[in-house]
Amino acid sequence: MTLADIAANPLFAGKNTSKSETVHQILKRRILLGYLTDDSPITEQALAQEFCCSQGTVREALLRLQECGLVDRRGYQGTFVTRTTQDEAVILTRMRVHLECTGVERAVAAADDAKIADLRELIDLYEESREKRDVFACSEIDRRLHCFIFDLADMPMLEPFLNRAHLQLHRYMVSGHQGNIVWNRNEGSRHIDILDAFERRDAASAKRRMKRHIAQSVHNLAPEIYAIVFEKDPEGEPQMTPKQLWNPALSVSNAL
Structure with missing residues (x-):
């Protein structure tokens, strides 16, 4: 799924939709559907390259995911998807x-x-x-x-x-x-x-x-x-x- 794909979704599209919100929704989709798991770390640099955006944009998206409990940011170790037992x-x-x-x-x-x-x-x-x-x-x-x-x-x-x-x-x-x-x-x-x-x-x-x-x-x-x-x-x-x-x-x- 590309940035354009999710931005076209009527649930999330809008004139004021930021790039960090779009990245946030893509990552949330991947976590919800089980494509991103706690098996491997998520790095800001890799996501910035994938989405052709700044690491600051990725960081903002990850912070929003952390606020709702979907990821755990561990400094230099990277960001990991949390688990629900x-x-x-x-x-x-x-x-x-x-x-x-x-x-x-x-x-x-x-x-x-x-x-x-x-x-x-x-x-x-x-x-x-x-x-x-x-x-x-x-x-x-x-x-x-x-x-x-x-x-x-x-x-x-x-x-x-x-x-x-x-x-x-x-x-x-x-x-x-x-x-x-x-x-x-x-x-x-x-x-x-x-x-x-x-x-x-x-x-x-x-x-x-x-x-x-x-x-x-x-x-x-x-x-x-x-x-x-x-x-x-x-x-x-x-x-x-x-x-x-x-x-x-x-x-x-x-x-x-």
């Missing part, structure tokens, strides 16, 4: 379910017709990218969509946690497939079902559908995580309550 993915999944299912109930009460129209537009954009089998675009839009819903819940202190959980879980679940995603359509997991609950102002239904949506996504992409977190509950309720989850006497290993 299975234990971490289990905890992040439980945290995501708890945050989103709490948030979606509040979001339904706060969403007016204009916000619901914005939500529908994001869902349509996701479906367009899905038809093109663009894994990276689907990931980016999916995170924007879920964070948009959570923003309606008006819990700004928790938004950074959810955003980080989404990004790391997407990386954990998608990178292992290296872009070879099986595009199953499970009617119970569609975003449109959540939108339907919003349109009916049905908070309880929105919560159930959000659980089912998250569970189905995890089942499709990371069945080993699904088996730990969701398998005994068809509606996707985590197997441990938040109080149990953070009890030091209980570990993820015990849940295995």
Whole structure:
């Protein structure tokens, strides 16, 4: 993928798009799809040569990746892609379910017709990218969509946690497939079902559908995580309550 390729993507194109942002998006795509791993260092000089830009431009892009936890900069040793372990993915999944299912109930009460129209537009954009089998675009839009819903819940202190959980879980679940995603359509997991609950102002239904949506996504992409977190509950309720989850006497290993 070249700079021109990604700059032409409607998700990222714009008159004010900087070269460092374009490099940032290319590297994020490679990490998410599993083409860049923690096996070898990333050097500013090599990337500057590849993208025909200054090392300062590359450094700015890498700093942004470091801020969201995708890389670890180790001075003269170079920059390395970080790892998310299975234990971490289990905890992040439980945290995501708890945050989103709490948030979606509040979001339904706060969403007016204009916000619901914005939500529908994001869902349509996701479906367009899905038809093109663009894994990276689907990931980016999916995170924007879920964070948009959570923003309606008006819990700004928790938004950074959810955003980080989404990004790391997407990386954990998608990178292992290296872009070879099986595009199953499970009617119970569609975003449109959540939108339907919003349109009916049905908070309880929105919560159930959000659980089912998250569970189905995890089942499709990371069945080993699904088996730990969701398998005994068809509606996707985590197997441990938040109080149990953070009890030091209980570990993820015990849940295995």
